[in-house]
Amino acid sequence: xxxxxxxxxxxxxxxxxxxxxxxxxxxxxxxxxxxxxxxxxxxxxxxxxxxxxxxxxxxxxxxxxxxxxxxxxxxxxxxxxxxxxxxxxxxxxxxxxxxxxxxxxxxxxxxxxxxxxxxxxxxxxxxxxxxxxxxxxxxxxxxxxxxxxxxxxxxxxxxxxxxxxxxxxxxxxxxxxxxxxxxxxxxxxxxxxxxxxxxxxxxxxxxxxxxxxxxxxxxxxxxxxxxxxxxxxxxxxxxxxxxxxxxxxxxxxxxxxxxxxxxxxxxxxxxxxxxxxxxxxxxxxxxxxxxxxxxxxxxxxxxxxxxxxxxxxxxxxxxxxxxxxxxxxxxxxxxxxxxxxxxxxxxxxxxxxxxxxxxxxxxxxxxxxxxxxxxxxxxxxxxxxxxxxxxxxxxxxxxxxxxxxxxxxxxxxxxxxxxxxxxxxxxxxxxxxxxxxxxx
Amino acid sequence: xxxxxxxxxxxxxxxxxxxxxxxxxxxxxxxxxxxxxxxxxxxxxxxxxxxxxxxxxxxxxxxxxxxxxxxxxxxxxxxxxxxxxxxxxxxxxxxxxxxxxxxxxxxxxxxxxxxxxxxxxxxxxxxxxxxxxxxxxxxxxxxxxxxxxxxxxxxxxxxxxxxxxxxxxxxxxxxxxxxxxxxxxxxxxxxxxxxxxxxxxxxxxxxxxxxxxxxxxxxxxxxxxxxxxxxxxxxxxxxxxxxxxxxxxxxxxxxxxxxxxxxxxxxxxxxxxxxxxxxxxxxxxxxxxxxxxxxxxxxxxxxxxxxxxxxxxxxxxxxxxxxxxxxxxxxxxxxxxxxxxxxxxxxxxxxxxxxxxxxxxxxxxxxxxxxxxxxxxxxxxxxxxxxxxxxxxxxxxxxxxxxxxxxxxxxxxxxxxxxxxxxxxxxxxxxxxxxxxxxxxxxxxxxxxxxxxxxxxxxxxxxxxxxxxxxxxxxxxxxxxxxxxxxxxx
Numbered sequence: 017x018x019x020x021x022x023x024x025x026x027x028x029x030x031x032x033x034x035x036x037x038x039x040x041x042x043x044x045x046x047x048x049x050x051x052x053x054x055x056x057x058x059x060x061x062x063x064x065x066x067x068x069x070x071x072x073x074x075x076x077x078x079x080x081x082x083x084x085x086x087x088x089x090x091x092x093x094x095x096x097x098x099x100x101x102x103x104x105x106x107x108x109x110x111x112x113x114x115x116x117x118x119x120x121x122x123x124x125x126x127x128x129x130x131x132x133x134x135x136x137x138x139x140x141x142x143x144x145x146x147x148x149x150x151x152x153x154x155x156x157x158x159x160x161x162x163x164x165x166x167x168x169x170x171x172x173x174x175x176x177x178x179x180x181x182x183x184x185x186x187x188x189x190x191x192x193x194x195x196x197x198x199x200x201x202x203x204x205x206x207x208x209x210x211x212x213x214x215x216x217x218x219x220x221x222x223x224x225x226x227x228x229x230x231x232x233x234x235x236x237x238x239x240x241x242x243x244x245x246x247x248x249x250x251x252x253x254x255x256x257x258x259x260x261x262x263x264x265x266x267x268x269x270x271x272x273x274x275x276x277x278x279x280x281x282x283x284x285x286x287x288x289x290x291x292x293x294x295x296x297x298x299x300x301x302x303x304x305x306x307x308x309x310x311x312x313x314x315x316x317x318x319x320x321x322x323x324x325x326x327x328x329x330x331x332x333x334x335x336x337x338x339x340x341x342x343x344x345x346x347x348x349x350x351x352x353x354x355x356x357x358x359x360x361x362x363x364x365x366x367x368x369x370x371x372x373x374x375x376x377x378x379x380x381x382x383x384x385x386x387x388x389x390x391x392x393x394x395x396x397x398x399x400x401x402x403x404x405x406x407x408x409x410x411x412x413x414x415x416x417x418x419x420x421x422x423x424x425x426x427x428x429x430x431x432x433x434x435x436x437x438x439x440x441x442x443x444x445x446x447x448x449x450x451x452x453x454x455x456x
Numbered sequence: 457x458x459x460x461x462x463x464x465x466x467x468x469x470x471x472x473x474x475x476x477x478x479x480x481x482x483x484x485x486x487x488x489x490x491x492x493x494x495x496x497x498x499x500x501x502x503x504x505x506x507x508x509x510x511x512x513x514x515x516x517x518x519x520x521x522x523x524x525x526x527x528x529x530x531x532x533x534x535x536x537x538x539x540x541x542x543x544x545x546x547x548x549x550x551x552x553x554x555x556x557x558x559x560x561x562x563x564x565x566x567x568x569x570x571x572x573x574x575x576x577x578x579x580x581x582x583x584x585x586x587x588x589x590x591x592x593x594x595x596x597x598x599x600x601x602x603x604x605x606x607x608x609x610x611x612x613x614x615x616x617x618x619x620x621x622x623x624x625x626x627x628x629x630x631x632x633x634x635x636x637x638x639x640x641x642x643x644x645x646x647x648x649x650x651x652x653x654x655x656x657x658x659x660x661x662x663x664x665x666x667x668x669x670x671x672x673x674x675x676x677x678x679x680x681x682x683x684x685x686x687x688x689x690x691x692x693x694x695x696x697x698x699x700x701x702x703x704x705x706x707x708x709x710x711x712x713x714x715x716x717x718x719x720x721x722x723x724x725x726x727x728x729x730x731x732x733x734x735x736x737x738x739x740x741x742x743x744x745x746x747x748x749x750x751x752x753x754x755x756x757x758x759x760x761x762x763x764x765x766x767x768x769x770x771x772x773x774x775x776x777x778x779x780x781x782x783x784x785x786x787x788x789x790x791x792x793x794x795x796x797x798x799x800x801x802x803x804x805x806x807x808x809x810x811x812x813x814x815x816x817x818x819x820x821x822x823x824x825x826x827x828x829x830x831x832x833x834x835x836x837x838x839x840x841x842x843x844x845x846x847x848x849x850x851x852x853x854x855x856x857x858x859x860x861x862x863x864x865x866x867x868x869x870x871x872x873x874x875x876x877x878x879x880x881x882x883x884x885x886x887x888x889x890x891x892x893x894x895x896x897x898x899x900x901x902x903x904x905x906x907x908x909x910x911x912x913x914x915x916x917x918x919x920x921x922x923x924x925x926x927x928x929x930x931x932x933x934x935x936x937x938x939x940x941x942x943x944x945x946x
């Protein structure tokens with residue numbers, strides 16, 4: 017008979033001295049924990065990189081280099097210019113003379129000609145002429161003109177164009193940069209806040225400087241109206257049925273399965289649905305916010321149904337029992353008692369669903385929102401729904417797909433505006449939840 | 457009459473019926489609500505419901521059915537020999553529709569009067585001339601049958617809408633009148649109204665089924681149409697993707713394999729980024745992090761999930777692409793030609809999927825019962841040993857489900873690959889090559905002025921069908937795994 021314990025060596029461990037195996041295990045523990053921490057830091061690092069690159073590239077879109085010059089046009093000069101054949105040319109001459117005066121006054125001497133000014137500013141003459149023809153009473157009093165500089169001058173201020181990279185062309189010459197520097201020193205060219213970017217319209221493929229996002233914000237707004245008007249009532253009605261009335265049968269199961277699958281269908285497939293059903297089959301207008309809204313409604317419905325059902329479920333059964341107990345019908349119970357109590361939760365879910373829909377791009381590409389250049393605001397409410405328009409994400413995509421690098425800055429700027437909208441909606445949702453959330 | 461007015465008129469009739477029925481029942485009861493079966497508003501609602509809902513239903517059905525009827529009639533007017541060799545009946549009908557639209561435009565701009573547009577003896581050349589001065593787009597010469605068909609198309613449509621307006625309004629009035637007639641104090645108005653509301657609720661819930669049906673039908677019909685024009689075997693097993701741009705004529709190679717390869721390659725790169733980062737984040741958040749860290753880091757990671765995909769697309773195109781080129785491009789290692797590549801799209805898509813993997817895995821790890829951890833600690837295991845040998849094996853099916861859901865997201869993702877992956881379809885192993893995906897090609901084949909009857913446009917529907925089937929299969933499988941796992945511990 018052998019005794020196992022007799023053969024084994026006595027354990028040499030001590031409580032104070034850590035043995036090699038424990039050390040190894042503790043090191044593995046530390047390592048594992050570090051992996052987790054590193055993973056989170058990587059995630060956060062990506063978030064920071066994303067935020068920084070959006071802000072760094074997008075903020076320049078909100079400023080625009082402008083040439084500001086204050087001068088007085090006398091009646092004689094006005095008459096003389098109006099009597100000439102090339103009237104805008106005459107005004108350009110006046111402008112150049114006044115600019116020269118302003119520079120001499122500041123003690124700077126730079127030689128420039130009309131061609132250089134046209135490269136920097138486009139055609140200043142017509143702007144000035146239109147102003148004085150519209151406001152003849154301003155003749156003889158000092159007026160400040162702010163004229164947007166060309167996209168290359170703008171790029172020079174923003175670091176997109178530098179002395180090393182500038183290529184002489186019909187649009188810009190390296191010598192112009194000396195003039196720009198001088199004008200900047202004199203405080204005549206300054207970077208101002210670019211309101212046109214926020215309120216303006218898209219400008220076509222060759223003019224990144226004049227592009228604005230305003231019209232597509234309106235397009236998105238009309239689209240969100242459609243989504244809200246359709247997905248909120250339909251989503252709430254569907255949730256009420258499924259949560260309060262639906263019997264346990266195959267039809268209910270079919271609806272449930274469909275909703276959970278629709279939530280996971282790729283958004284581009286909804287675009288195909290919109291193209292085939294709303295445009296090919298029903299002949300609704302292409303690129304219209306109405307169609308975009310319909311497609312996004314179908315996409316948003318599962319989100320709204322899921323969150324509405326959660327908030328209906330959160331209303332305790334005692335409320336229903338109390339209402340039924342005092343003689344309300346099942347329908348009255350739901351509409352008079354359960355629904356009002358679930359309303360804050362439903363609202364929160366709806367806002368989050370809308371925010372998702374606002375940023376969705378892929379389906380809009382298929383219903384024709386990208387080939388279209390949104391140049392003008394819609395004329396009225398009906399036109400806002402059915403006339404072709406762009407939407408914020410579609411506009412950003414259009415800009416990103418254009419060849420001119422000046423549009424990239426606009427695309428980043430558009431993203432900042434889009435994210436501001438999303439952030440606002442999400443903050444409203446969080447505040448609503450904090451304020452009205454009831455724990456039963 | 458524009459549709460909007462008709463709609464508002466129906467609502468007005470319904471509102472009228474509401475007021476009349478309510479007044480009638482109050483008068484019959486001698487202004488004493490106690491003698492009524494239901495509250496007075498229910499009698500009104502009953503009348504409004506019965507006048508508006510059948511009328512709106514007929515309106516919708518009519519609007520869907522009329523184009524079918526008109527198309528059949530008009531299509532019957534075109535003799536077979538009027539259809540050119542290279543064309544099809546569908547294309548001729550589209551031409552008819554364009555001609556009819558052109559006539560509407562010509563009347564609106566004053567180039568033609570209504571009588572002239574209806575004149576069946578009108579000269580083809582004269583009409584063509586007037587249409588083109590009005591700025592209508594007509595792709596080819598108008599022919600006699602097309603012109604006649606277009607005229608018939610307009611006449612049928614306008615009389616159809618007139619009859620519809622009258623019928624719908626009559627139904628609304630009749631429904632209202634009937635409801636007002638049956639209104640009396642003993643009538644069980646509340647029960648009827650509640651039954652009606654219940655039907656509306658069911659209808660709203662059925663929209664989910666209708667949407668799925670719409671997706672499946674629109675994909676199936678167009679896919680069948682595509683396979684009629686292009687052999688299915690070449691589509692599924694073709695290794696070359698080279699659509700001709702002319703639309704008609706010219707042989708296109710429309711093989712799906714290069715697109716599927718690009719899709720899977722990019723998704724794999726994305727998962728290689730997202731799964732380790734997401735999984736370790738979830739482990740750290742659920743097992744190690746203090747409540748404070750968790751309250752900060754979890755929402756921060758979830759912000760990544762709330763960012764629209766267009767932002768990620770732009771990030772790939774303008775930030776990550778140039779960055780990768782500066783390292784792996786010709787100046788660096790020389791592996792990469794341009795910023796758009798599998799690596800660019802995959803990396804960015806991986807970032808997008810991190811919160812997706814992490815929050816799903818977090819839920820699943822949290823669902824593992826604490827007793828299992830306590831048992832492991834009791835045996836002397838360290839925390840990491842517990843996680844690796846007890847928690848993760850227990851959570852594994854759920855985590856696999858989460859990864860499959862993330863994969864289905866990656867396969868269906870559009871904007872990142874449209875902007876970041878490039879447009880060239882190729883079968884290559886180099887992750888720094890530009891490749892393209894199913895979703896990117898759906899976008900490129902369906903945007904622009906392509907003709908929907910050509911195989912180059914219809915292929916997008918076949919691609920969509922493939923995508924739908926793959927993602928649906930993955931989702932159902934993943935949800936099945938997740939559900940089965942959850943039941944295990946509940």
